[in-house]
Amino acid sequence: MTPIIATITFPLIGAYLAIFWLILPVFNYFRDPKGLRKYQKLAFFSGISDIPYCYLSSKGFRSKGITEAHKKAKSAILRIGPNNLSFSDVKAIKDIYGHSTPCLKDLKYSMTGGPHPNIFDVVDKAKHSEKRKRLSAAFAIKNLVHWEFKVADTTARLLNAFDARCTEPLPAGSNPMKSDLTIEFNHWINLFTIEAINSIALSSTLGVLEQGDDVVTAERMDGTKYKAHYRKAQNTSAYAASHFVWDYQNFWLFCQLSKIMPKWRKIWRETEPWKDVIYHQTITRLDRYQKGEKLDDFFASLMDSKSGAPYNLELGEIIGDVGAFIDAGADTTAIALTQVLELLIRHPNHLDTLRQEVDSVLEGETVAPFEKVRHLPFLRSCLDEAMRIIPPTSAGLPRRTPAEGAMILGEWIPGDTSVSMPAYTAHHDPSVFLNPEEFQPHRWMDPEAKKKMEPFFVPFSTGGRGCIGRNISYLEQTVMLATLVHRYEFALPDASWKLQRFEAFNLLMGQMPIKIWRR
């Protein structure tokens, strides 16, 4: 930069920052047009900037941070940004997310979505209903039977990998040797959920379970192909956005500024293949469709109505929705399965109870048949209790009040305000879940108690924008957990070992090295 340009540029940047980051926000804070100044703040600067919330997000567990901040402030409503309110009373769930809420998905979704909104990030109610209706049959509980054989087949492929990595039984009371920790469970279970969703959604087999890694083909729109890390690209995309997206005004600027740092340049580079993986998966399946192959998968429901009439969607929309399935449908279920296994290994009494229940219905099958295990009450209690204690999507899902405002928790919240309630906060409310920090699957076994807890158990969110893949996830989780506990014994490195997490959009899990051996 020449000295003359520098003399003009730096004062301009300085003036921009002073006006838009300080003078206007402070002026608006005191002018208080929406009356939000009465609420307690997450941090000293939360009334004038979203940076404190971005900072909390960058620390890796914002849902827990927000839960603690509500407790510390002894307040059910917390101002977490100039135009952003967090709620901690479970009664707010219905107001913000319930079927009759007037709130819509917040700006976050359009900012991180692609050029064609997909079923996950589309904001407009009518457009969302149209998409959801098209896909509802494919996701319906009565149609699970279509996907069961795909899940069973993928489970059997994971067992091949696990059988090959089995070790000798662990002598009672000892810790495994490092060389016996042959399975990084979170890695393998992610490969399983990646294969399962690609099979269910696109009739595609990637071969990652046979390879033991996440390397797949990515394809640019000009047709050039290259090899890319599927899971790494997906997770890094969520990781990168989660640092900056909460400041809607400055999101783009923060992303660009971050690229000054070599660490962030590398991170953004690693995100790039994700769109090319989605493109390759879509184009490959589209080619099979155009050649007249009849396949039973989500893609088929996206292309033609039940009577066979084509929807004639634009390619961009098809790519968008395929991206939504394979993005939303893999890591969430993998997080749930890693979490439940960790908790069960740490609570051998519950693992024993679960084994007895599963063993009582299985008769030598390698993969647990869904029909035999789907109604086992303790199995379902273990899955739900793990998703209660650590919801895979723990953080507050941002919604926006309509222009005319909305009643939340008995308070009138002005229009165009961001509002949210973290599932983590709801699931750790002691007035609903007694001793919320304890893993107690039995809490779900009493039908009366269950009825009281259920409205506030929201790992899949709730209402019209609740998870459409819930039944499929339960299918995968139920078959996988029953199969694993029936076939293997497991051990963690030692009692002090801790599972690492980073909350991007979902609560991504770190490595979980385990020793396994056949029962």
Ligand code: HEM
């Ligand atoms: C344990 C597993 C899962 C959890 C915890 C989970 C959680 C959620 C949550 C909390 C939402 C609402 C997101 C928001 O409002 O921003 C959601 C939406 C969604 N999920 Fe899941 N999910 C899981 C599995 C799946 C699976 C297997 C699929 C299969 C494709 C899937 C597909 C979707 C889609 C397409 C949406 C958007 C629905 C809409 O807006 O109409 N999810 N999920």
